Amino acid sequence: MSTLAMSTLAMSPLATTAFDGMLAVLIAWTAWQSVTSREVFRAVMLFVVFGLLLALAWLRLGAPDVALAEAAVGAGLTGVLFLESLGHLRRNKTVEPPETVAQSRLRRWAVGLPVVVAGGLLAMVALRLEPRVPGIAGLVVRHQGETGVSNPVTAVLLDFRSTDTLLEVVVLLLAVIATYGLVPHGPAHHGPRVRPPATPRPPRQPVLVWFVRRLAPLALLVGVYLWWVGSSAPGGAFQAAAVVAAVFALLRVSGMEAAPPPNARPMRLLMVAGSVAFVSQGLAMLAAGRVFLDLPETVAYGLIVSLEGVLAASLAACLIALVAGAPRPPRQSGERP
């Protein structure tokens, strides 16, 4: 929301406090409900609601960039990934012996204890924070001109602290590699494997198809716009990639999966392209006698926008691969199709 709209919608202090308080309570409540829910589907839905409320909280804190990322990646794509996993779990039901009371207790402690310790430490840190430290905001604003982009968040992510962003891009690529690594194949996996029964595809939903046909081009346009606008307003590669991946997820559930398959060679090359482009940009700076990833003022704008373009496409390919899950294991010879 623009600052203009924010100011015209300015509420009285009492109303703002009441709204923020309600938001805080709802966030804590949905988080608790999501964790303690016995039904997995319910837990996933509550998690998505939790993510959307969290995005609203970021907006209230004046951080629309974080809000966008939280809504697109935190609530949207993570929710889709959870739902996909849930579908897999339901399709490939494995018969496991029920957990004993001791096992259940152990599991709870193993998860609960670190969470409580980490939460306690975070609370301690939060309580010790100096309320009015100037922070780095002034520093960023003073040097923003050297990056050529007018969005301070993008200046930080793609120039001042681009090492962090580089690592985030690599982490996503690693996630895809790990997912693909879960596919059992090769001589190491010769154990008896029970092939899950082929699930009949649900019939095509004409209304859904109608909707997705109209929404998909619009959403793709939003993705491109988010990349382009990132240099001057909230947006950027991650948000753009999340929107493009969401389009893919929509096409997938409506039975209109796009070619090429997410694990085809061109797509794999695209997945690697983001990390490669980022690292080579850094190395090019080294070769030019600068510090790794330190952009010269004259070309910073062009480099940032083009790198974000490559990153958006590459991250989208990675996210799509994650949504699509690991490719099916190759059929072993002698097995009937």
Next chain:
Amino acid sequence: MIDLLRDGLTIVLLLGGAFFFAAGTIGLLRFPDVYSRLHALTKADNVGLGLTVLAFLIQADSVMQGLKLVLVWALAVTASATIANLFANLAHRQGVREWRKPEDRP
């Protein structure tokens, strides 16, 4: 004068929108089966959001801003209608019967 009129109309429209959202929420919580709950939910999305958008539309500073508001409404309405259709379809395929008054039950 015209500003006063416009603000008054906005308040009336917002109250109307809030009424439909509240009614939709109550319906979602209180209605007996999935079909009628969907009915309540889509009313909130459709009319509730429609009136809210209308309230903001007459306050819009530019045509662009107004168009964005209309786009938000159109996207929300088509998405809500599609999702309602999917849920109802799934329930129907799973054999969920529609609720009937006790005296009408066979």
